[in-house]
Amino acid sequence: MKKPSLLLRLLRYVVSYKLKLSGLILIALVGVGFEVLKPLPVKIIIDSVLSSKPLPPLLIGLAGQSIWWADKGALLVGCLAVMAVSAAGSALFAFWVTSFMAGFCQRLVTDLSIELYHKLQQLSVTFYFKNKIGDLLQRLSSDVFVVYYLVAQIIVPATSSLLSLGAMFYIMACINLELALVALSVVPLLVIALVVFTKPMETTTDKQYQSFGNLSAFVQQSLASMRVIQAFARESLMQKKMETHVMEYNRAFLKATQVSAGYNQLSALITGLVAVIVVGFGAHQGMNGVISAGDLFVFLGYITALYGPVNSLSIAIGTSVVISSRSKRLFDILDSEEFVNDKPSSTAPARLSGNISFENVDFGYGLRTSGKLTLRNINLHVPAGKTVAIVGPTGAGKSSLISLLSRFYDPWSGRITIDGHDLRTIPLGFLRENVALVLQDPFLFPMTISENIAFGKPDATPDEIRKAAQAAQAHDFIKKLPLGYDTPITETGTSLSGGEKQRISLARAFLKQAPILILDEPTSALDALTEAQVFAALNKVASEKTVFIITHRLSAIKHADLIITLQDGAVVESGTHQNLLAMGNTYAEMYNHQQIA
Ligand SMILES: Nc1ncnc2c1ncn2[C@@H]1O[C@H](COP(=O)(O)OP(=O)(O)OP(=O)(O)O)[C@@H](O)[C@H]1O
Numbered sequence: 010m011k012k013p014s015l016l017l018r019l020l021r022y023v024v025s026y027k028l029k030l031s032g033l034i035l036i037a038l039v040g041v042g043f044e045v046l047k048p049l050p051v052k053i054i055i056d057s058v059l060s061s062k063p064l065p066p067l068l069i070g071l072a073g074q075s076i077w078w079a080d081k082g083a084l085l086v087g088c089l090a091v092m093a094v095s096a097a098g099s100a101l102f103a104f105w106v107t108s109f110m111a112g113f114c115q116r117l118v119t120d121l122s123i124e125l126y127h128k129l130q131q132l133s134v135t136f137y138f139k140n141k142i143g144d145l146l147q148r149l150s151s152d153v154f155v156v157y158y159l160v161a162q163i164i165v166p167a168t169s170s171l172l173s174l175g176a177m178f179y180i181m182a183c184i185n186l187e188l189a190l191v192a193l194s195v196v197p198l199l200v201i202a203l204v205v206f207t208k209p210m211e212t213t214t215d216k217q218y219q220s221f222g223n224l225s226a227f228v229q230q231s232l233a234s235m236r237v238i239q240a241f242a243r244e245s246l247m248q249k250k251m252e253t254h255v256m257e258y259n260r261a262f263l264k265a266t267q268v269s270a271g272y273n274q275l276s277a278l279i280t281g282l283v284a285v286i287v288v289g290f291g292a293h294q295g296m297n298g299v300i301s302a303g304d305l306f307v308f309l310g311y312i313t314a315l316y317g318p319v320n321s322l323s324i325a326i327g328t329s330v331v332i333s334s335r336s337k338r339l340f341d342i343l344d345s346e347e348f349v350n351d352k353p354s355s356t357a358p359a360r361l362s363g364n365i366s367f368e369n370v371d372f373g374y375g376l377r378t379s380g381k382l383t384l385r386n387i388n389l390h391v392p393a394g395k396t397v398a399i400v401g402p403t404g405a406g407k408s409s410l411i412s413l414l415s416r417f418y419d420p421w422s423g424r425i426t427i428d429g430h431d432l433r434t435i436p437l438g439f440l441r442e443n444v445a446l447v448l449q450d451p452f453l454f455p456m457t458i459s460e461n462i463a464f465g466k467p468d469a470t471p472d473e474i475r476k477a478a479q480a481a482q483a484h485d486f487i488k489k490l491p492l493g494y495d496t497p498i499t500e501t502g503t504s505l506s507g508g509e510k511q512r513i514s515l516a517r518a519f520l521k522q523a524p525i526l527i528l529d530e531p532t533s534a535l536d537a538l539t540e541a542q543v544f545a546a547l548n549k550v551a552s553e554k555t556v557f558i559i560t561h562r563l564s565a566i567k568h569a570d571l572i573i574t575l576q577d578g579a580v581v582e583s584g585t586h587q588n589l590l591a592m593g594n595t596y597a598e599m600y601n602h603q604q605i606a
Pocket of ligand 1: 374383404406407
């Protein structure tokens with residue numbers, strides 16, 4: 010996508026807050042009026058109080074030949090009063106603009122963050138494999154401020170600068186058109202500088218934010234895996250990698266800063282040189298009596314004041330380049346289509362009982378065109394209420410198979426049905442409400458134990474939470490914690506052992522009371538006795554559910570209604586424990602091997 014269209018999109022986003030934006034611009038413009046007014050009373054004092062020049066025709070036209078104007082003392086007081094009012098007005102409006110803008114921009118940032126978070130929640134697992142969490146974090150916490158900059162450094166300053174330049178030019182042109190045109194020559198020169206600098210500014214800013222994203226991702230990943238780093242004594246290796254990332258960012262930052270400072274200083278130089286010419290030319294006109302001392306004062310005042318709006322405009326242009334780069338990082342998220350779609354026609358059945366079929370299912374990660382299949386021609390029927398165990402060597406495709414059931418991915422071909430409904434025709438939210446999942450890595454949220462267990466059923470009563478914990482063999486160790494169920498889990502759950510975390514995530518799945526229960530190696534971190542207790546509890550819970558369980562401990566699934574062995578993505582055998590032992594193939598080999606071990 011091209012940069013200008015990115016900026017336009019961002020602009021459209023901000024402009025949708027019509028009322029607040031127009032209010033803000035209006036206040037800013039009134040403030041500009043007071044600013045432009047400032048040198049005019051001094052001109053009248055110089056020309057008509059200290060000398061005897063008649064009042065400007067515009068003033069006389071506005072208010073007529075009032076008598077008090079003839080009294081120089083009264084005229085002086087009038088001018089001083091206007092000066093005081095414009096000083097107070099400009100201070101008051103500047104304050105109003107700042108506070109109004111802060112509130113409005115904060116609202117924009119908040120709304121955009123919420124919109125991004127909403128979108129991120131919809132994106133599929135594939136998106137999270139492709140994007141680094143640290144980089145996403147940086148987009149969500151820092152890049153969202155582009156809307157703030159768009160309003161505070163572009164829209165408001167550019168509008169007030171244009172109005173202020175227009176008003177000053179008009180007044181200068183009324184005084185002396187030639188001189189006003191010389192002053193205006195600054196504009197084309199600034200445009201030339203901008204054309205020269207735009208491309209380098211875009212490239213260096215892009216690089217700066219890319220390397221900052223990489224740095225954030227590296228820091229996030231290494232902090233999350235600090236225990237592994239320390240266990241392998243690889244602190245110095247990681248330190249070096251960190252230094253490389255920091256150096257890369259520093260280089261990119263320096264380059265971007267140099268280019269942008271080059272542009273800013275060239276603009277300042279152009280403005281400064283034009284001011285010198287205008288002052289020289291104006292003074293010459295004054296010496297020849299073409300303009301009065303008061304007029305020259307207004308000119309000099311405006312020439313100095315001209316730098317402010319021109320500078321604001323050039324900053325606004327520079328900022329627009331930065332904003333384009335950063336907003337691209339946001340729109341990449343908002344435009345991402347890496348999600349498993351709900352069909353508009355999908356309708357929720359009254360209930361799901363959990364009668365599941367895989368029909369000729371082929372599946373692979375990545376693009377279909379790559380043709381690399383992870384699951385091949387899977388055909389499987391599991392009646393409601395039955396337990397199916399999936400076994401097989403590591404990398405065979407077991408986790409991939411169950412991830413299709415929650416629709417983290419869709420099959421490349423074939424279909425999966427529940428109670429005869431193709432998964433793709435069931436609303437995603439409804440489907441996931443009916444599936445309870447325990448993943449290999451038992452993730453806990455930084456909340457209390459009780460909130461973690463009730464994550465899938467936030468309205469659960471304390472009694473329901475306790476019962477689920479008891480079923481998962483978690484109640485006894487939870488009770489022994491100082492705060493029991495109210496114990497907060499630290500960010501990474503490091504205050505609990507692997508087995509304790511696993512039992513809490515089991516309790517979470519049990520409490521959800523979904524008709525389909527999927528367990529991916531749910532007891533891998535448990536000792537033999539606790540594992541046996543968990544499986545006993547599981548058998549009770551499983552009696553009313555369709556259960557898919559992946560485990561390497563074959564003795565634990567002897568009583569499963571169906572056992573399937575996966576190898577290289579294909580089902581190589583299926584049946585009950587006794588059938589498979591009798592067959593004497595892969596399952597029997599694995600089982601006998603475990604018995605000896
Ligand atoms: N997100 C992914 N993107 C690309 N390839 C993947 C992804 N997840 C898994 N794979 C690949 O798919 C294949 C099957 O992986 P899967 O995790 O399903 O196996 P598994 O039988 O569950 O293994 P394990 O017993 O070790 O958990 C592997 O070759 C793996 O590298």
